[in-house]
Amino acid sequence: MQRGKGCGSLSNRGSTCDAVHTGSIFAEYDVMLLCHFIIFDKELGMKNSSSMAVSEMQSCIDACAQCHQICLKMAMTHCLKMGGKHVEPDHFRLMVNCAEICQTSANFQLSGSAFSARLCAVCADICQACADSCRELDGMEECVQACDACASSCRSMAA
Amino acid sequence: MQRGKGCGSLSNRGSTCDAVHTGSIFAEYDVMLLCHFIIFDKELGMKNSSSMAVSEMQSCIDACAQCHQICLKMAMTHCLKMGGKHVEPDHFRLMVNCAEICQTSANFQLSGSAFSARLCAVCADICQACADSCRELDGMEECVQACDACASSCRSMAA
Amino acid sequence: MQRGKGCGSLSNRGSTCDAVHTGSIFAEYDVMLLCHFIIFDKELGMKNSSSMAVSEMQSCIDACAQCHQICLKMAMTHCLKMGGKHVEPDHFRLMVNCAEICQTSANFQLSGSAFSARLCAVCADICQACADSCRELDGMEECVQACDACASSCRSMAA
Amino acid sequence: MQRGKGCGSLSNRGSTCDAVHTGSIFAEYDVMLLCHFIIFDKELGMKNSSSMAVSEMQSCIDACAQCHQICLKMAMTHCLKMGGKHVEPDHFRLMVNCAEICQTSANFQLSGSAFSARLCAVCADICQACADSCRELDGMEECVQACDACASSCRSMAA
Numbered sequence: 107m108q109r110g111k112g113c114g115s116l117s118n119r120g121s122t123c124d125a126v127h128t129g130s131i132f133a134e135y136d137v138m139l140l141c142h143f144i145i146f147d148k149e150l151g152m153k154n155s156s157s158m159a160v161s162e163m164q165s166c167i168d169a170c171a172q173c174h175q176i177c178l179k180m181a182m183t184h185c186l187k188m189g190g191k192h193v194e195p196d197h198f199r200l201m202v203n204c205a206e207i208c209q210t211s212a213n214f215q216l217s218g219s220a221f222s223a224r225l226c227a228v229c230a231d232i233c234q235a236c237a238d239s240c241r242e243l244d245g246m247e248e249c250v251q252a253c254d255a256c257a258s259s260c261r262s263m264a265a
Numbered sequence: 266m267q268r269g270k271g272c273g274s275l276s277n278r279g280s281t282c283d284a285v286h287t288g289s290i291f292a293e294y295d296v297m298l299l300c301h302f303i304i305f306d307k308e309l310g311m312k313n314s315s316s317m318a319v320s321e322m323q324s325c326i327d328a329c330a331q332c333h334q335i336c337l338k339m340a341m342t343h344c345l346k347m348g349g350k351h352v353e354p355d356h357f358r359l360m361v362n363c364a365e366i367c368q369t370s371a372n373f374q375l376s377g378s379a380f381s382a383r384l385c386a387v388c389a390d391i392c393q394a395c396a397d398s399c400r401e402l403d404g405m406e407e408c409v410q411a412c413d414a415c416a417s418s419c420r421s422m423a424a
Numbered sequence: 425m426q427r428g429k430g431c432g433s434l435s436n437r438g439s440t441c442d443a444v445h446t447g448s449i450f451a452e453y454d455v456m457l458l459c460h461f462i463i464f465d466k467e468l469g470m471k472n473s474s475s476m477a478v479s480e481m482q483s484c485i486d487a488c489a490q491c492h493q494i495c496l497k498m499a500m501t502h503c504l505k506m507g508g509k510h511v512e513p514d515h516f517r518l519m520v521n522c523a524e525i526c527q528t529s530a531n532f533q534l535s536g537s538a539f540s541a542r543l544c545a546v547c548a549d550i551c552q553a554c555a556d557s558c559r560e561l562d563g564m565e566e567c568v569q570a571c572d573a574c575a576s577s578c579r580s581m582a583a
Numbered sequence: 584m585q586r587g588k589g590c591g592s593l594s595n596r597g598s599t600c601d602a603v604h605t606g607s608i609f610a611e612y613d614v615m616l617l618c619h620f621i622i623f624d625k626e627l628g629m630k631n632s633s634s635m636a637v638s639e640m641q642s643c644i645d646a647c648a649q650c651h652q653i654c655l656k657m658a659m660t661h662c663l664k665m666g667g668k669h670v671e672p673d674h675f676r677l678m679v680n681c682a683e684i685c686q687t688s689a690n691f692q693l694s695g696s697a698f699s700a701r702l703c704a705v706c707a708d709i710c711q712a713c714a715d716s717c718r719e720l721d722g723m724e725e726c727v728q729a730c731d732a733c734a735s736s737c738r739s740m741a742a
Contacts, residue, residue: 171330175330175371175375178372178376179375182375182376182377182517183377186512186513186516186517187513189511193511194504195501195504195505196697198504199500199504199695199696200696200697202500202520202694203691203694206687206690206691207702209368210683210684210687212334213337214680214683216334216337216341217341217342217680218342218676219676219677219680220673220677221708221709225684228702228705235698341672341679342672345670345671345672345676346672352663352670354659354660355538358536358659359537359538361659362539365528365532366539366543372524373521373524376517376520376521377517378517378518379518380525380546380550380553383546383549384525384546387539387542387543387546390539391539394539485652489648493689493693496693497693497694500694500695501694501695531655534652534656534659535655535656535660536659536660
């Protein structure tokens, strides 16, 4: 369940997420997060530590899905268009590898695999390497950000 | 870029998405969509037909990613736990196939493939079949909804 | 079951595949195919039309797996190393797309999906396009051959 | 390059793999292996340690591809058909996870990733767990064999 979609799915059932509308002090990200947790609470009644574990895993799945999408999109559009250093073998290969391990890591978590933490540990290291490689190049800020976020989230899950 | 994350990424830069806070008549889904389009406008300055095409493709990628996640998660957790009709070969196989074609369809669009429409056409039919199969079973509402939404979005892209 | 491995698994049980040794007029490929069919007959007792369908599908799975491997390997090693026309966006993207659709097409057939023929039809067209693109470049003969073979095999399955 | 196909690709160029026809003392598997190495030698002229490394990696890719195919096929056909213990969540999930990590591990090696050994280490452990789980069930011998072989091959690559 993605954050945005999760909110949407609730509203489709005639409910509203009042927290979204009650103030102007929230940045959108906070609203999303708040909305996300409220939905989890409402739908699943999970207000305990189990809820924390589930939402932490969902956050990691989201981070992996996001990193997968951005690495794949950037590699296959921006990097190929730019050429030069952007298609240097080590860099380009790392982006494609990063996209794939993020996809696999997300799939393991979605399936409830007992090996999820193992995958997250590998994923964290590859994301870190990809972030470092992207930092050297122009126009890759979005990719750096997604890789850093995914590395951090995966490291938490792997611990 | 996922909807929720998209919104978040803007707020991280100190901006706010005012549309979120200005009224209570919006259900969350509309807020998400609105927020999504505003971000596209702000970030990319795309208010023309090209913007429509890009955001329509991003919507389809989101729908595919969402459907992939829910089908895979439901099959590997809910269906396996329930047993009985939930693991009947035709049904279970369809859920796994649906998860995979959604992933592939999203990947083609992310890579800017000239064959994206072809993939979306196949994806739409498989999602439709999966939605119909899930409608027959208990507790699969989330899956029905994600498959219907993805089928609809893919059909638009395939046209 | 891959052809080579299939033959191997028989021999591991103390049997031999005599057809391999009875003449020198066979090129290896024919021997492999012959061996493949003999094993299917011996192991499964399938000498009827169902046998034909199963071994035809296994041949297509093999062709898809082979094409997936060669396209991915060539793109990520040869093409990235060569640079120039080998990393021109349309060509490189096509190779990555071809690798992925072959993987998905094989997975659908392995899972016994009712949509296998639909996937094979799309796969055939993408393999054909990839073969044509590779024909324009140096050192891509192996890729051209794998794509042509997969396109042909998928077209048979799609019919 | 798969073993069987590798042999075939040579013959398609008008060459023959004489070892196949010169005696009856070879079981097919040995013929395949011999043929496989001869091709490597002929095509690439690799008779040194680099050759060993390349052919060891190709063997591991083959083992991963084989294990991926058999786990996916057995799970989606045999296990779903049998029901009962064959679709018990922990067992079935492990088979699907095993199929996916084998696919990812093969893809990393094919792309020449610097993280191939890391992936192989995780893959070896998952294959081992899957082999152990399959050993408890009827009719899963082919899967046990493929998982054991892949675990062993991946462990060598990871070392």
